Amino acid sequence: MKIGNVDLGDRPVLLAPMEDVTDASFRIICKECGADMVYTEFISSDGLIRDAAKAIAKMHTSDQEAPIAIQIYGSVPEAMVDAARMADRAAEIAGGHGCDVIDINFGCPVSKIAGRGAGSGMMREPDKMVAITKAIVEAVGKPVTVKTRLGWDDNSKIIVELAERLQDVGIQALTIHGRTRCQMYKGKADWTLIGAVKANPRMHIPIIGNGDINSAVKAKEAFDRYGVDGIMVGRVSFGHPWIFTEIKHYLQTGVELPPMGVRERVDLAKRHFQLSLDHKGPVTGVFEMRRHLSCYFKGLPDFKDTRIKLVTTTDPQEIFRLLDYVAERWGDTPLVEAASVYGL
Numbered sequence: 001m002k003i004g005n006v007d008l009g010d011r012p013v014l015l016a017p018m019e020d021v022t023d024a025s026f027r028i029i030c031k032e033c034g035a036d037m038v039y040t041e042f043i044s045s046d047g048l049i050r051d052a053a054k055a056i057a058k059m060h061t062s063d064q065e066a067p068i069a070i071q072i073y074g075s076v077p078e079a080m081v082d083a084a085r086m087a088d089r090a091a092e093i094a095g096g097h098g099c100d101v102i103d104i105n106f107g108c109p110v111s112k113i114a115g116r117g118a119g120s121g122m123m124r125e126p127d128k129m130v131a132i133t134k135a136i137v138e139a140v141g142k143p144v145t146v147k148t149r150l151g152w153d154d155n156s157k158i159i160v161e162l163a164e165r166l167q168d169v170g171i172q173a174l175t176i177h178g179r180t181r182c183q184m185y186k187g188k189a190d191w192t193l194i195g196a197v198k199a200n201p202r203m204h205i206p207i208i209g210n211g212d213i214n215s216a217v218k219a220k221e222a223f224d225r226y227g228v229d230g231i232m233v234g235r236v237s238f239g240h241p242w243i244f245t246e247i248k249h250y251l252q253t254g255v256e257l258p259p260m261g262v263r264e265r266v267d268l269a270k271r272h273f274q275l276s277l278d279h280k281g282p283v284t285g286v287f288e289m290r291r292h293l294s295c296y297f298k299g300l301p302d303f304k305d306t307r308i309k310l311v312t313t314t315d316p317q318e319i320f321r322l323l324d325y326v327a328e329r330w331g332d333t334p335l336v337e338a339a340s341v342y343g344l
Contacts, residue, residue, distance in 0.1 A: 001206045001229045003173045004143030006067045006100050008230065011223050012036035013247050014175075016210060016234035017071045017105070017147070023288065025275035027065045029268065030237060034244035036230075037067050042105045042119075045074030045083035059087060059094035066097050069145065073105035075117035077128070080104070081135045088140040101173075102140055104133060106148040109181045120181035123152040130165045137170035147175040147210070147232075150193050153182040163197045167205050175232055178211035185235075188212060195226035208232050216243075216250030216257075223251070239295020242268065259335050262297070266327040269296045270320060282316050293319070297326060299335050 047055030091098030108119030189211025
């Protein structure tokens with residue numbers, strides 16, 4: 001599968017953009033675990049054009065993460081175009097690798113974004129969505145892609161027609177989350193419409209499916225049943241970045257890997273934590289790693305007190321010592337797959 005000149009190989013598996021999750025340290029870990037492409041957290045177009053430091057910092061990427069997409073969101077056409085131009089020049093503006101793909105977020109369902117007409121709020125204004133996309137494609141040199149949903153609600157699932165329109169204005173790949181905006185993340189993702197987009201003989205760009213891919217078996221089923229060119233993995237990677245290793249192995253061999261052992265999880269958590277410290281320093285690096293450390297060891301018996309310590313301790317060295325204790329105390333304890341412990 002290719003996005004412009006970015007070759008992702010056969011049946012690629014991508015890390016979904018997730019606010020407060022897919023920072024640089026997590027992206028690197030997921031790449032090392034086998035993700036074929038990663039995405040930044042979504043970045044406000046308004047923040048970028050105001051030169052807000054936080055928004056600019058989110059555009060900083062490294063060669064370790066490549067290929068990488070910078071994702072932007074907003075509802076004001078002029079701001080979106082200016083932000084896309086900045087993403088196109090991310091290496092110059094924010095330093096580092098820059099981006100290989102510019103992705104437009106027309107899929108985020110949270111009220112603070114969709115309620116302002118951005119993200120999946122744009123599903124109520126498809127003409128405006130297409131116009132913004134066309135303007136961005138014409139303004140930048142990098143390949144432009146879109147991530148969106150089936151529609152606003154069950155009565156307006158417009159994705160089959162919308163996909164054609166977005167393709168016709170020049171996007172080079174489309175990611176579809178199999179829910180409407182009104183569903184948020186409830187219920188089951190409906191992949192039938194994702195498959196219908198892919199089966200449309202007028203479509204020639206890659207179609208990437210997203211929603212409820214929580215195991216290697218479901219990943220293969222998505223490729224086999226719906227014919228998508230790629231899949232995007234979101235929530236299940238949270239505390240389970242080795243899902244990419246499991247999926248890639250199963251796609252290649254048809255054999256499921258056993259759940260990762262506690263000691264291996266400790267080693268990965270330590271690697272992840274050190275990257276967080278390196279990128280964000282001892283204060284922010286500790287604070288923002290808490291959301292990950294609370295998930296790495298879900299399913300361990302009698303773990304509550306240790307989990308509390310992991311997510312309240314502020315001293316990095318003490319956290320490393322706690323992780324060593326986890327390996328020593330629970331090193332031989334079998335663990336179940338994340339999909340089971342998270343109820344996905």
